[in-house]
């Protein structure tokens with residue numbers, strides 16, 4: 001097993017080196033926006049593997065920096081690297097230097113604002129976003145930044161990847177089902193001994209995902225969750241009837257999340273757990289059904305008051321972890337059919353629910369717990 005893990009670590013390094021070469025190529029073609037997106041993703045990946053897999057890939061930073069085709073981008077990448085190494089004050093000050101280049105558009109100022117926010121200087125981050133809103137009151141990126149400032153002040157310091165990391169490393173799962181894979185970040189937290197299964201209409205092969213677990217290769221299904229549950233024999237894939245943990249993070253609409261919940265619960269045991277992402281919106285903008293801002297949750301949160309009302313037998317709490325809360329649902333009952341039977345009337349009723357104004361009310365409605373993830377899972 002050790003040599004297999006080492007082999008996968010070198011595969012991860014090779015993949016990142018390959019991607020740095022692509023950045024270099026994109027730069028030669030003058031595709032600055034693509035360079036920036038790809039470089040930020042590489043920086044994030046280096047940080048992800050360090051944080052969750054204790055892999056030191058920082059030796060790749062110099063080649064990533066020298067692959068940047070413009071001085072401003074170089075400065076930006078240095079700032080991001082410092083932030084990934086938790087040197088937030090230094091990152092904010094370097095991001096300020098990048099913003100001083102006065103490149104047109106909101107990208108550089110908002111990059112600076114995000115770095116200031118991460119460094120804990122929320123009021124300066126807000127000032128930058130508010131100045132942009134004076135120029136364009138519908139600058140959704142600036143509105144996103146303000147929502148993230150609120151989130152930084154109200155949420156726990158951990159993010160949902162930290163909680164998933166704790167679950168995977170401490171609870172020793174046999175299987176893990178994920179609805180909504182995207183670049184594979186959350187799926188890449190699965191450990192040795194777990195069978196990870198991912199479902200996403202936009203991601204169907206190992207080559208398409210960016211983040212990889214060095215220990216557990218996933219089975220990927222390129223289809224919607226509805227198609228998955230109607231066409232795939234899940235127990236056969238899992239090697240047993242019950243799901244240990246399912247993470248719902250697919251289409252961010254209430255009725256779809258409810259359908260995903262109903263479908264997953266049919267394969268639950270008394271020890272199973274369903275996690276639902278995006279159950280605690282910081283404000284109404286990020287909770288709209290139509291996506292406007294980059295920081296967006298949709299109206300998934302409605303599933304919490306819905307389950308609380310219709311299924312009082314469930315054990316439901318939401319951890320206020322960044323960026324949008326993570327609901328933990330236990331005491332599942334695979335024989336329950338009430339949600340399925342009343343689906344139309346339930347969705348009609350809860351679609352009409354509005355997000356309360358006050359944070360306290362939001363927390364009450366979304367069943368926010370004051371327990372830490374460790375306390376919740378009985379981990380010492």
Ligand SMILES: C[S@@+](CC[C@H](N)C(=O)[O-])C[C@H]1O[C@@H](n2cnc3c(N)ncnc32)[C@H](O)[C@@H]1O
Pocket residue numbers: 179180181182183184185186187199200201202203223224225226249250251252
């Ligand atoms: C927020 S991303 C998932 C992020 C990922 N879980 C993570 O944390 O790294 C949401 C994903 O859900 C996928 N998706 C959208 N509709 C879906 C559906 N009906 N069934 C399954 N996945 C869906 C999208 O293609 C997108 O990749």
